[in-house]
Amino acid sequence: MSTGPDVDLDAIAREGLMAPPGAVTPAHDGSGRVQLSFTVVGGQDRSVRVPPGVTVFDSASWNGIAIDSTCGGHGTCHKCKVRLDVQTPVSRHDRRTFSPTELEQGWRLACLATATRDLAVEVPPLTTRPKAATVGVGRQVILRPAVQKRYVELVAPSLADQRTDLVRLTDAIDDLEVTVDLAVLRRLPVVLREADWKVTAVVVDEALVDVEPGDTTADRYGIAFDLGTTTVVATLLDLSTGTPVAVASRLNKQQPFGGDVISRISATMMDPDALGRLQQLASETLDELALQVCTEGGVDPAHVYEVAVAGNATMTSLLLGIDPEPLGVAPFVMPTAHPPVVLASEVGLHLHPRARVALFPALGAYVGGDIVAGMLATGMDRDKRTRLFIDVGTNCEIVLSDGDTLVSTAAPAGPAFEGGAIRCGMRAADGAIEVVRVDPAEGTVVLGVIGDTTPRGLCGSGLVDAVAELVRVGLLDASGRFVTADAAKESLPLLADRLTQVGEERVFVLHRPTPDAEVADCVYLSQRDVRELQFAKGAIATGWALLLEQLGLEQDDVQQVLLAGSFGSYLSPASAIRIGLVPKIPVLRIVSAGNVAGEGAKMALLSVRERVGAATLLDTVEYVELSDRPEFNDRFVDLLSFPGGA
Amino acid sequence: MSTGPDVDLDAIAREGLMAPPGAVTPAHDGSGRVQLSFTVVGGQDRSVRVPPGVTVFDSASWNGIAIDSTCGGHGTCHKCKVRLDVQTPVSRHDRRTFSPTELEQGWRLACLATATRDLAVEVPPLTTRPKAATVGVGRQVILRPAVQKRYVELVAPSLADQRTDLVRLTDAIDDLEVTVDLAVLRRLPVVLREADWKVTAVVVDEALVDVEPGDTTADRYGIAFDLGTTTVVATLLDLSTGTPVAVASRLNKQQPFGGDVISRISATMMDPDALGRLQQLASETLDELALQVCTEGGVDPAHVYEVAVAGNATMTSLLLGIDPEPLGVAPFVMPTAHPPVVLASEVGLHLHPRARVALFPALGAYVGGDIVAGMLATGMDRDKRTRLFIDVGTNCEIVLSDGDTLVSTAAPAGPAFEGGAIRCGMRAADGAIEVVRVDPAEGTVVLGVIGDTTPRGLCGSGLVDAVAELVRVGLLDASGRFVTADAAKESLPLLADRLTQVGEERVFVLHRPTPDAEVADCVYLSQRDVRELQFAKGAIATGWALLLEQLGLEQDDVQQVLLAGSFGSYLSPASAIRIGLVPKIPVLRIVSAGNVAGEGAKMALLSVRERVGAATLLDTVEYVELSDRPEFNDRFVDLLSFPGGA
Incomplete structure (x- = not known):
């Protein structure tokens, strides 16, 4: 595993996956971020930023840093040893693994050590070549990639043994069923003879995709893509070990066509050339990332034989060049739930010429392959607990499991979480306020800002934090209205001067660049911003409320969100509860699951069994269309208000 | 069925499939040719030339002329009514089918009427839309093409019915299992909506290859190709009825690279560009023929969804662009026995963009897909008789069945049959002597010449005839040596002056352009020509002799050749027997089977069951490699001589 000098860490940080060294660390009250600085022995050092409460193991895993493990983060294999710079609680597994001196030196099992504050983490070199890899939310995957290699030394043909070249090869790799296409058949006779009958067969699923001279079994790679509407993440995996070799992310190059799926679908409806252009941009995005992770990992792109792509239905259609219009207009119909197997070259990727693309199947036009991948990564169908899965975004996907039955739906949350339609809104980039803490006693407003720089605007998590804090301290009432200036002066005198107006609209000033700056030059939260957030969270809450109802459950039956x-x-779990975005349950039951779509894509690459599991999910999970539910509107109005309290 | 004005009938005639009107008709003594002039009511008139003894039905069938039939030419359905211009023998089936007046008018069942002389044949219009078609040597094929079309009128989607486009379609055609590729998936949403959900699904095997607006079920075509080393024949078939629509043939454009497979393989070994060029020429040959039959038949090439290709292993490899070198050098190994399914566009055909190519599997490097097709067309594996199948050519393929076990081999006959290495040799084109009759009493040599023109040379069948006649009249002895001039003058005074010399070599003059022409300007048969033919027939006879031995059979056990x-x-069956090219059995047991490779290709297009049958043949037929048999040479020397007699 390496992170080459070409990595644009700043770009990755802007996309919210990692923070550059020295990023601001807010108070660790169960909200905000903590920073983990990994020193990888024999590898490249990396810093990552995660919500507090995530284990050190998951923090590493989400960011492509390999730590020894065979049990999948359950504390049983005692292999994921790391050394921390501070004393964290010692578990009984730690005691059985480490000597008192080692414990004193900071050695802990990474899967049991929770990051509740900034940590420096020393990671020993990998000692095992794992037969299993840990991905997703504590999911352990037995390695059985679709990509298989077999080195064989064949007996040369003779008049007494005139078996065809193909039969000679397949007889020698008879644990695999293979089909052969014309391109490989053209190479086969030449390579067999030039390599003196010593070759490596490369098989993906049941397709013989190449015959390589000599023994190339050590070179077996795949790339997992999380093809998001906004951000695209690529992880290069060594399929022999399950280890991530390099990770990279960048903005989806389709951005100029609009920030959300609807605007991109609209573009194709208005301009006949837009579909081709959007397809091209999706290809370029993936191809640039593929080249980047290969360069970074020192891997020849010709040794990448498969990629897995988890994307929503629109992203998947655009990548494949399929007209997305039916996804965008009622009754929201997909071309197919199971995308066909295509060659990576068909979608513009410059990898092995016959590398294949495994695309995740989709449940519906608005519960796409990214969510199926996420369900796989979180084991939604394998956990007996009542769990609620929420992917918050412009389109919010929700899955509920009572440990037995799975239901899913999509809620149109609008652009608020992406910073859209918000007066001072911006994407989660440098200068965006992402954490807000209001102290009424001190009269202070503490801000966490991405890039540790001067605040320029408010991103989605900052918006949620700001509203939650103002509800908590009483500057916003349960209906989402700012209290009167008089009431503010009376109850919160130290904060009351921040409550002012821009034009006719009431606002709360979060950051004033200079003491005498005009309000219009400040970063503020407006009354209309609050309304936007209310509509967004109302739609989401209506979604999970109706799913709970469908399974006959109450909010506090939910054991994990x-x-x-x-x-x-x-998102801050505490703030999410406070504004009613998630059911009102103890904050520790709210888990930040990370980039689960990307994790699901990794699982698909590492295990054909998991891939079958993804396909099975489609038969397991019921898709509930909310837009034709008569009770939707009443419920939505009920859920616009803020439950309040802390 | 039609023959458009663009057909080059002369070109077809040169390839020996049909004769232009007015071609010479030699004496009908069981050798030579007879001409059948078909008048097709509602169709195009055609003349064809066949060996005497072939039924009228087969003569029509081999040449793509449809005659009603459901029984497959067994005299039971009484549908194949034709009217002949001469009185032929009346069978009991004829009596049950026709009134005495009709019989008097020349009406006969085509499957029972044998063409022993020139005939004019009136063919009534087709009255039945057959569920079965008769192809090959009396093989009846139940129509079940791989190409299937289904017209469906789908219910438009709604919020209550959000089935995907693909599921909506496949639910409506649930008698077919289909897979879908990216190209079709791109069209699907667009076509379904533009055609208001009324579409025709086009399925080839299990692949959905297109969705066409409206009802296009009537337009369903395929092309059967016999891809010969010398000649390529294309038959356009209406897959709904099994009827041939048009037929065309032309020389294989690879000719400049040599007349036989070995010279073409050698070309690829000496010039790295030759493989690409040969592939290109094969593609062009097939594509030009495809265009020709489509134009002739008035069929849009986009309605051709499948082609079947029967070719030997080298032709198949070259068409696919696979290096043929291992086929040409010991131990003669094929890349695969089962060529992969490829798109017609991949081999340069301009038909439906996702039309598929079904290539026949091969038994061995020298018993290729053409022979497997031929075995299918002749029912080699389904007939209880002891039968010997011989495809005579530069490479001669031989299959023997005792009604139970099937064995096959290949014999290297050399170029004699193609007119190669023969002093006055030429291909079977205008001016070639193809029939020779010597009358010792009259002292005459009667020649049948292709194109009814001045003799220019001797083609393969003329060579066989000439040698057989000279053996019969005693000018050649059993060892293949011309008798002495003295002996000739004594026993055959009227012919003796034709026995002369060119340089040191003794020759027999077949045609003298002017009475005082130099011998070198005549068409003659030389002593070395006789030796060439002896080597060729010796190799072939050794092949079938060893196969007979393998199954414990004697020559006269063979019930049909x-x-x-x-x-x-x-070839003249009588001459073939006389020179020992075939076992010495009654002449009526020798059957000219026609273009059986092309017939097999038609069967594959018309019936998926027959296609499975072809694949099954590979497991059924044992391929016997002769080149490592120690007894080969002794047997070969034994079989060089001529059995003689008539």
């Missing part, structure tokens, strides 16, 4: 996606994972 | 291929079918 998984906040997923690059945005959802960075 | 099938002479196959565009050359073998035109």
